[in-house]
Amino acid sequence: xxxxxxxxxxxxxLDGHDRGxxxxxxxxxxxxxxxxxxxxxxxxxxxxxxxxxEDVDAVGLSSLSGAHLRLFPAVVEELAKAGADDIVVVGxxxxxxxxxxxxxxxxxxxxxxxxxxxxxxxxxxQGVCEKK
Amino acid sequence: MNISNVIEGVSxxxxxxxxxAISIVENHDPGAQAILDSxxxxxxxxxxxxxxxxxxxxxxxxxxxxxxxEYRSQKKRIGIVAVDPSSPLSGGALLGDRVRMxxxxxxxxxxxxxxxxxxxxxxxxxxxxxxxxxxxxxxCEVVLIETVGVGQSEMDIVRMADLTxxxxxxxxxxxxxxxxxxxxxxxxxxxxxxxxxxxxxALVLDMESVAQQRQERQGRSTRVCxxxxxxxxxxxxxxxxxxxxxxxxxxxxxxxxxxxxxRRYEVIDWAVELIRPRIADRVAQxxxxxxxxxxxxxDILAELGVESKK
Numbered sequence: 241x242x243x244x245x246x247x248x249x250x251x252x253x254l255d256g257h258d259r260g261x262x263x264x265x266x267x268x269x270x271x272x273x274x275x276x277x278x279x280x281x282x283x284x285x286x287x288x289x290x291x292x293x294e295d296v297d298a299v300g301l302s303s304l305s306g307a308h309l310r311l312f313p314a315v316v317e318e319l320a321k322a323g324a325d326d327i328v329v330v331g332x333x334x335x336x337x338x339x340x341x342x343x344x345x346x347x348x349x350x351x352x353x354x355x356x357x358x359x360x361x362x363x364x365x366q367g368v369c370e371k372k
Numbered sequence: 373m374n375i376s377n378v379i380e381g382v383s384x385x386x387x388x389x390x391x392x393a394i395s396i397v398e399n400h401d402p403g404a405q406a407i408l409d410s411x412x413x414x415x416x417x418x419x420x421x422x423x424x425x426x427x428x429x430x431x432x433x434x435x436x437x438x439x440x441x442e443y444r445s446q447k448k449r450i451g452i453v454a455v456d457p458s459s460p461l462s463g464g465a466l467l468g469d470r471v472r473m474x475x476x477x478x479x480x481x482x483x484x485x486x487x488x489x490x491x492x493x494x495x496x497x498x499x500x501x502x503x504x505x506x507x508x509x510x511x512c513e514v515v516l517i518e519t520v521g522v523g524q525s526e527m528d529i530v531r532m533a534d535l536t537x538x539x540x541x542x543x544x545x546x547x548x549x550x551x552x553x554x555x556x557x558x559x560x561x562x563x564x565x566x567x568x569x570x571x572x573x574a575l576v577l578d579m580e581s582v583a584q585q586r587q588e589r590q591g592r593s594t595r596v597c598x599x600x601x602x603x604x605x606x607x608x609x610x611x612x613x614x615x616x617x618x619x620x621x622x623x624x625x626x627x628x629x630x631x632x633x634x635r636r637y638e639v640i641d642w643a644v645e646l647i648r649p650r651i652a653d654r655v656a657q658x659x660x661x662x663x664x665x666x667x668x669x670x671d672i673l674a675e676l677g678v679e680s681k682k
Contacts, residue, residue, distance in 0.1 A: 266466065269464035270459070271464060273464045274464060274465045275466050275467060276486050277471060279471035279474060282477070285478060287477075289478055292391055293387055293391050
């Protein structure tokens with residue numbers, strides 16, 4: 241990979257379960273991405289502001305606690321408000337099948353649920369970054 | 373977003389434009405030259421550039437986050453270039469310094485950029501200088517460059533910054549470490565962080581003796597400061613030290629001289645980096661690669677039209 245892709249991995253909301261986010265961050269690092277990790281318990285506005293400053297190609301959001309329907313679209317909205325609607329948002333975590341269509345309609349490009357392989361996730365990031 | 377919008381946006385302090393501008397320059401994308409040409413030398417000259425360096429785990433990021441808070445209480449607009457290493461295996465990087473600075477994420481006068489070293493070994497990335505200048509153009513009065521966790525010989529930051537603080541913590545080495553050559557000889561401020569931990573008093577004494585030796589041998593004064601960064605203690609005094617040292621350097625002409633040196637070094641680093649791929653091509657072409665490496669290097673440079681033999 242010659243061009244360096246930059247991505248941000250974030251955890252919005254009151255959710256301290258960061259193992260998944262860290263595993264994804266390391267997998268992306270191991271595939272040549274520059275990964276900015278913003279830690280746990282951040283608001284959608286904080287994540288979007290960091291994504292803009294860091295000029296990332298994509299934002300990956302991780303959620304376990306069940307607030308994804310509210311928080312993931314909020315990040316998409318905050319990015320749009322900041323004039324950065326070209327930064328792609330993908331999400332993953334414990335997300336019921338029924339919610340996936342709603343999230344995609346709200347502008348979340350991809351959703352990964354338990355059982356997704358690291359390869360799937362890395363390929364998805366690769367795909368959205370290449371298309372930019 | 374076209375380049376003239378980006379250039380105009382940087383001066384307007386637009387976060388999106390600042391972020392884009394740094395990326396374009398870092399990636400050598402089209403437009404990089406226009407951006408670099410647009411920067412205002414006066415704004416760059418007026419900005420205070422401070423290097424924060426030290427061992428991994430000494431508390432650089434926590435201290436940097438506290439310095440942000442201190443400068444914001446003084447209503448100063450501040451930039452941070454936070455450098456972490458690129459993986460030598462994948463070329464990727466995990467840039468985690470920002471985690472400790474997220475409390476300032478919504479403050480538009482705190483401009484943070486995480487950067488990977490991308491192969492540079494001196495503790496800073498090649499485009500850190502450009503990122504600093506873009507931040508200065510956007511009105512930052514102070515820019516902190518947080519280096520990767522360094523050992524003893526990563527000196528690039530000392531060449532690049534107006535002044536450099538070396539962050540130490542108790543338990544990371546004995547007094548023999550302090551006697552070795554390297555960063556301790558050239559940093560302007562020695563910061564003993566985690567000053568509440570056992571061993572901190574002894575470390576302060578060791579550092580004061582380093583400072584004294586420098587005074588005797590080089591006639592240079594070196595400050596020793598104690599901080600407990602995670603509680604914010606000693607941080608205001610540290611920022612005050614930056615201000616005083618900067619004032620002295622401005623008065624004595626040292627600042628201007630360091631800026632000139634910094635430019636020279638940055639040009640040399642870039643020249644070497646820009647010619648590296650052509651050298652690598654030649655090396656790859658050489659059949660039956662034998663002989664002394666230095667002599668082969670001289671041959672290759674001669675082929676490229678660079679005279680290197682003394």
